[in-house]
Amino acid sequence: MNRIYSIILLALIVASCNKSDDDANTNNQYLPNINFDTGTLVNTNLQPYDVLQFPNNYVILNNNYGINGVVLFYAGGDNYSAFELSDPNHALSDCSTLSVEGVIATCDCDDGNSYEILNGIGQTGTTGNFALKRYFVEVTGNIIRVYNN
Secondary structure, X not given: OHHHHHXXXXXXXXXXXOHHHHHHHHOXXXXXXXXXEOOOOEEOOOOOHHHHHOXXXXXXXXXXXXXXXXXXXXXXXXXXXXEEOEOOOOOOOHHHEEEEEOOEEEEOOOOOOEXXXXXXXXXXXXXXXXXXXXXXXXXXXXXXXXXXX
């Protein structure tokens, strides 16, 4: 009986993860698709990136990457996530750049949209349909490459 429940649960998880989720985020009218590549910039043996050797830490990659910069979060194990630091539910403006405190990135616009930097999902009260724009992360030893192309 437990095996049947496990199979049903696995099928639901697989069915809920589909390409259209990614397509919805790439078709965001507010955020242009910017190609960039950090290459070997992020070396966890060097400051300020050495904090990424420890779970629940992040670094901000300046606005040479992405639109308004990128937040790179380390959750532990092999789990890294990288997101754009622009509110995906606003046209680009001075207030739409996100500020990070702890695991929450918050927009400075009047509505105060906020998102988790672990998964990019909007917090309760966030207006709009888009999650944070996710970027690709590749880890090779102590080098973390973040890119979008």
